Amino acid sequence: MNTETASLFQSSWQRSWAALNLSPPGELQQRLLAAYAEPRRHYHTQQHLAECLAHFDAVWEQAQRPGELAIALWFHDAVYDIKGKDNELRSAQWAERALKDSGATEASRQRVSALIMATCHTAAPSDDDAKLLVDIDLAILGASPQRFAEYDRQVAAEYAWVPKLVYGFKRKQVLRSFLERETIYTTAHFHQRLEQQARSNLRRLTSA
Known part of the structure; x- marks a missing residue:
């Protein structure tokens, strides 16, 4: 620390x-x-x-x-x-x-x-x-592309015990569920600052 x-x-x-x-x-x-x-x-x-x-x-x-x-x-x-x-x-x-x-x-x-x-x-x-x-x-979803990529690796490490194919399928399901929301963030502060970046991060990851 x-x-x-x-x-x-x-x-x-x-x-x-x-x-x-x-x-x-x-x-x-x-x-x-x-x-x-x-x-x-x-x-x-x-x-x-x-x-x-x-x-x-x-x-x-x-x-x-x-x-x-x-x-x-x-x-x-x-x-x-x-x-x-x-x-x-x-x-x-x-x-x-x-x-x-x-x-x-x-x-x-x-x-x-x-x-x-x-x-x-x-x-x-x-x-x-x-x-x-x-x-x-959920602010991590709207983090910089570099931090978002790190976050994705960190989550994968926590689920290393899950078979890769299963994890990949389930992970994309979860991330797509956020993309399908009318808004990811419900407060004005975070919507204005993070919504666009979050959708960019999620689209990039779920389309890979």
């Missing part, structure tokens, strides 16, 4: 909990960062977390409950079992436990949990903060 990333993590962590008027459990940040550094991860890593937090910094003022959204980002891939079907649920449960230990209200815990579950990407979010979070999670 370089100095810039370490500084981002520290400032985001402090700002997030301060926005909630809460103090986190002492070792929680270290446990989360260790989870994102697990060797089996290739994309869902500290790099992805840092990119998400940097994107959120640019839209912090647009969030209705920025502290909750930030905590949801910190936890959204906290649990990542490449063969697991309940990663988001387990991540949400971890977030709920941590928030409860810190004295967060039940309503706040439930909102954070719902935000994390929105990253399942099974349905378009209706809540404004969920829209921001989902767009942040």
Whole structure:
């Protein structure tokens, strides 16, 4: 982890909990960062977390409950079992436990949990903060061609256990599903900045 990333993590962590008027459990940040550094991860890593937090910094003022959204980002891939079907649920449960230990209200815990579950990407979010979070999670699709290519290699590495033909077919299915949406990004900020590049990246990859 370089100095810039370490500084981002520290400032985001402090700002997030301060926005909630809460103090986190002492070792929680270290446990989360260790989870994102697990060797089996290739994309869902500290790099992805840092990119998400940097994107959120640019839209912090647009969030209705920025502290909750930030905590949801910190936890959204906290649990990542490449063969697991309940990663988001387990991540949400971890977030709920941590928030409860810190004295967060039940309503706040439930909102954070719902935000994390929105990253399942099974349905378009209706809540404004969920829209921001989902767009942040999908911002990688609109990254530079170089970073997008790196992202594609990283995802492939996480699914190296899947037969190549099966993986290639399923991967294109997923990416085409984003292309088939009327809009990939539902917030004005990310739509204006990333929609065109995301469609270019996806078309190039799915037509290969």
